[in-house]
Amino acid sequence: MKNDIVIKNARIHNLKNVDVSIPKHKLTVITGVSGSGKSSLAFDTLYEEGKRRYLMFSGTQFMIDNIPTFDSINGLSPTVAVEQRIIRQSNPRSTVGTKIKISAMLSALYANFGERSLEYDNGVPLDIAMFQRNSPRGMCVKCLGKGVAKCLDEDALFADTTQHICDIACELGRRGQTRNMLEELCRNHNMNMWEDRLCDLSDEQIDFLKYGDNGISRFDGFIPWIYMIINGGLGSSGRLAHLLTNADMLQQKVCPKCGGTGLGEQATHTTFGGKTITELEHMYIHDLLAFFEKRSDDKNPLLKEIITKLSCMVDVGLYHLALSRPVPTLSGGEIQRLFLASYIIAEMDSIIFVFDEPTIGLHEVEKENLIKIVHKLVDSGNTVIAVEHDENFMRHADYIIDMGPEAGVRGGVKIYEGGYDEFLKCQTSKTSPYLSNEIGFKIKSDYRPINKDKMLVLSNANIHNLKNVTVHIPLGVMVGVAGVSGSGKSSLISDTLVPKLKELLRTKCVSDDEISETVDACLTGIENMKRCYIIDQRPIGRSRTSCPATYTGIFDRVRTLFAATEQAKECGYTAGLFSVNSEGGCRKCKGDGVVHYHVGFGNFIDVDCEDCGGSGYIPEAMEITLDGKNIREILEMSVDEAKDFFTEKDKVITNILNILKRVGMGYIKLGQATPTISGGESQRIKLAKELSKGKNAKGALYILDEPTTGLSFYDSEKLLDLLNELVEYGNSIIITEHDPYVLSNCDYIIEMGEGGGSDGGEVISHGNPMELKNNPKSIIGRYLK
Numbered sequence: 001m002k003n004d005i006v007i008k009n010a011r012i013h014n015l016k017n018v019d020v021s022i023p024k025h026k027l028t029v030i031t032g033v034s035g036s037g038k039s040s041l042a043f044d045t046l047y048e049e050g051k052r053r054y055l056m057f058s059g060t061q062f063m064i065d066n067i068p069t070f071d072s073i074n075g076l077s078p079t080v081a082v083e084q085r086i087i088r089q090s091n092p093r094s095t096v097g098t099k100i101k102i103s104a105m106l107s108a109l110y111a112n113f114g115e116r117s118l119e120y121d122n123g124v125p126l127d128i129a130m131f132q133r134n135s136p137r138g139m140c141v142k143c144l145g146k147g148v149a150k151c152l153d154e155d156a157l158f159a160d161t162t163q164h165i166c167d168i169a170c171e172l173g174r175r176g177q178t179r180n181m182l183e184e185l186c187r188n189h190n191m192n193m194w195e196d197r198l199c200d201l202s203d204e205q206i207d208f209l210k211y212g213d214n215g216i217s218r219f220d221g222f223i224p225w226i227y228m229i230i231n232g233g234l235g236s237s238g239r240l241a242h243l244l245t246n247a248d249m250l251q252q253k254v255c256p257k258c259g260g261t262g263l264g265e266q267a268t269h270t271t272f273g274g275k276t277i278t279e280l281e282h283m284y285i286h287d288l289l290a291f292f293e294k295r296s297d298d299k300n301p302l303l304k305e306i307i308t309k310l311s312c313m314v315d316v317g318l319y320h321l322a323l324s325r326p327v328p329t330l331s332g333g334e335i336q337r338l339f340l341a342s343y344i345i346a347e348m349d350s351i352i353f354v355f356d357e358p359t360i361g362l363h364e365v366e367k368e369n370l371i372k373i374v375h376k377l378v379d380s381g382n383t384v385i386a387v388e389h390d391e392n393f394m395r396h397a398d399y400i401i402d403m404g405p406e407a408g409v410r411g412g413v414k415i416y417e418g419g420y421d422e423f424l425k426c427q428t429s430k431t432s433p434y435l436s437n438e439i440g441f442k443i444k445s446d447y448r449p450i451n452k453d454k455m456l457v458l459s460n461a462n463i464h465n466l467k468n469v470t471v472h473i474p475l476g477v478m479v480g481v482a483g484v485s486g487s488g489k490s491s492l493i494s495d496t497l498v499p500k501l502k503e504l505l506r507t508k509c510v511s512d513d514e515i516s517e518t519v520d521a522c523l524t525g526i527e528n529m530k531r532c533y534i535i536d537q538r539p540i541g542r543s544r545t546s547c548p549a550t551y552t553g554i555f556d557r558v559r560t561l562f563a564a565t566e567q568a569k570e571c572g573y574t575a576g577l578f579s580v581n582s583e584g585g586c587r588k589c590k591g592d593g594v595v596h597y598h599v600g601f602g603n604f605i606d607v608d609c610e611d612c613g614g615s616g617y618i619p620e621a622m623e624i625t626l627d628g629k630n631i632r633e634i635l636e637m638s639v640d641e642a643k644d645f646f647t648e649k650d651k652v653i654t655n656i657l658n659i660l661k662r663v664g665m666g667y668i669k670l671g672q673a674t675p676t677i678s679g680g681e682s683q684r685i686k687l688a689k690e691l692s693k694g695k696n697a698k699g700a701l702y703i704l705d706e707p708t709t710g711l712s713f714y715d716s717e718k719l720l721d722l723l724n725e726l727v728e729y730g731n732s733i734i735i736t737e738h739d740p741y742v743l744s745n746c747d748y749i750i751e752m753g754e755g756g757g758s759d760g761g762e763v764i765s766h767g768n769p770m771e772l773k774n775n776p777k778s779i780i781g782r783y784l785k
């Protein structure tokens with residue numbers, strides 16, 4: 001008992017007075033159907049309390065009289081949460097290299113062992129700061145370390161040849177003196193600033209206006225002048241920069257001075273092993289490790305330490321990344337493993353780690369490596385608690401806690417706690433029967449036939465690590481895209497196929513993300529489909545107050561129902577009163593319901609708003625009720641509860657709720673705030689929204705990314721049924737997937753590989769699951785069921 005973390009009567013969210021004791025220095029997995037209360041136990045109870053004690057311990061007096069959400073927790077030590085949705089919000093400028101602190105070591109390596117090219121060797125010794133973009137000594141003077149600079153499209157500025165010289169000049173400087181000077185200069189070059197149009201001028205005259213007369217007069221030309229203004233050299237410049245940006249004349253481009261490295265001259269001309277620091281930062285980590293291993297010697301402790309760090313990155317399955325990669329472009333699973341690596345590197349002990357599905361995005365082979373690393377953490381004295389659904393991961397756990405029996409109000413109970421072998425015999429769990437093969441995940445054997453005349457053909461795909469890939473993607477079936485992480489699945493689908501579809505289908509391609517870039521690749525066969533839905537894991541809505549109800553359109557109808565009540569009509573209230581973003585929002589907290597307080601060291605604590613008591617609404621809005629429920633109470637309902645409530649009241653709402661339930665979202669609250677909704681949940685809510693729009697749609701293509709993320713076996717199976725139904729209706733589906741069960745249920749698999757980064761980027765096998773199983777070139781084939 002002394003070596004346990006003992007929680008008594010946990011009751012946050014749906015938890016029903018849960019008691020557990022989690023062994024220390026062991027690996028514990030918390031499992032259960034989605035919405036059963038796993039995260040509430042692991043993150044909202046255990047981790048939050050660990051954080052609170054740390055804050056109290058660090059002298060922060062911040063006692064809040066919130067209702068306690070448990071009776072006691074004993075045995076806590078410092079707790080670290082590695083939760084995907086929180087760490088995603090990291091600093092946009094942090095990179096893989098800065099996050100794990102290898103970048104600083106590389107700077108030291110170059111400062112001490114760099115070889116300088118002779119012409120730049122000015123005799124001043126090199127120092128670390130010269131290799132750091134964020135240091136004034138190291139940054140490129142033009143782009144200030146950003147690697148990109150504002151560039152003016154010079155041709156566009158002069159493209160409209162009907163404009164007078166004064167039209168351009170007036171934007172630049174209206175003050176009398178400058179204008180007089182310009183007027184005189186123009187006269188000297190036989191031009192009239194007020195009367196001449198650009199089309200009246202000779203090439204020499206245009207050149208003079210653009211770039212000056214090589215120092216004969218004091219005029220350097222409009223272009224250098226504009227640069228000086230937009231770089232802040234000449235007083236207020238906002239208006240001009242704004243004007244040019246709006247006219248698309250000012251664009252962020254790779255900095256011409258440093259070529260995008262963000263570094264100054266010294267760093268650009270110093271090499272180690274023949275490479276500059278920027279070149280090393282752009283190499284894939286496994287190539288970089290090989291580079292250093294070749295040069296390692298016992299006398300250089302710095303090199304040894306860099307090698308240790310890089311090996312650790314390889315061990316956690318991040319060999320396919322480059323140090324320069326911005327952290328916000330990583331997937332949730334990759335970020336989680338990056339954190340994992342940084343803790344292993346720091347060699348900590350006695351820490352409690354709480355993970356959120358660490359196996360997301362990992363291939364079966366990589367999962368085995370991850371499990372080894374987690375055991376390493378445990379062996380060095382740490383405690384690991386993971387919310388997980390993965391079979392392999394559970395089998396390797398020392399201790400299992402199963403939550404259930406169902407989601408939301410029908411969950412929140414501890415079904416089982418103990419070892420894995422005993423868990424298999426547990427009669428009441430919804431998870432164990434799948435593990436013991438008592439139920440067994442349905443595996444299909446009758447694959448839908450492939451129609452060779454109805455295929456999308458994507459060719460010449462070269463982005464990131466793709467090696468001029470050509471793929472045939474059959475339509476009218478369910479296609480899985482598999483491969484180890486970093487093999488190029490997202491590069492092929494999200495970064496090539498999707499932009500291409502957007503370009504060719506335009507408004508018939510529905511996506512939450514408005515940005516559309518053009519890619520070099522060729523796509524044919526779109527005449528075989530009518531429209532396309534890109535259903536990704538990005539958050540639903542941008543504001544803090546967006547939630548499943550607002551995103552799916554339920555909320556608009558609910559507000560209309562409220563405005564139509566007798567009570568509201570009497571008071572003259574309209575639908576706007578029932579929105580926190582409109583008239584109904586509490587003035588103090590702006591509808592958030594909470595006020596944030598900074599409690600030091602970058603930590604914030606949310607406290608319920610005093611004015612509205614946490615509801616986010618003004619009292620007038622809270623007084624109106626629909627069948628006894630006020631607007632806040634409706635938002636607090638789970639989809640399941642709301643379904644019962646609205647069945648008789650509104651057909652459209654009920655339809656959307658039914659579909660939400662079918663995609664495994666019965667437990668989610670209508671008003672649950674976007675930041676607390678995971679990527680997998682967001683994706684399923686988006687899917688539900690599209691499906692609720694028209695069930696008779698045919699000929700559509702749905703593109704999803706690991707749709708079963710965060711789902712238990714039980715829920716995954718239900719989601720697969722729904723996807724299969726869509727295909728039966730005559731639609732097509734492409735999913736990027738790792739789960740062998742889900743892949744086994746596809747009609748066709750495209751496997752990328754063989755490795756990650758430079759070792760990947762090719763299609764290594766394709767065909768139905770049975771064909772892959774029999775194909776010796778396929779890696780995933782060995783794991784298919």
Ligand code: ADP
Binds near residue numbers: 014035038040409667
């Ligand atoms: P799991 O991790 O097992 O999927 P959760 O612990 O996230 O389940 O959720 C359990 C229940 O608590 C669900 O009904 C969910 O809607 C609710 N819940 C989760 N987070 C919050 C929150 N921040 N506020 C209110 N309810 C929540």
Ligand code: ADP
Binds near residue numbers: 284321322464465491
């Ligand atoms: P997968 O989806 O199979 O995990 P990706 O397509 O994400 O693989 O990655 C393939 C390779 O391309 C990896 O080496 C990855 O580091 C690189 N890559 C992916 N996205 C970017 C990006 N935005 N910038 C630079 N490199 C990238």
Ligand code: ZN
Binds near residue numbers: 148256258260261263
């Ligand atoms: Zn630069």
Ligand code: ZN
Binds near residue numbers: 615616617
């Ligand atoms: Zn308030």
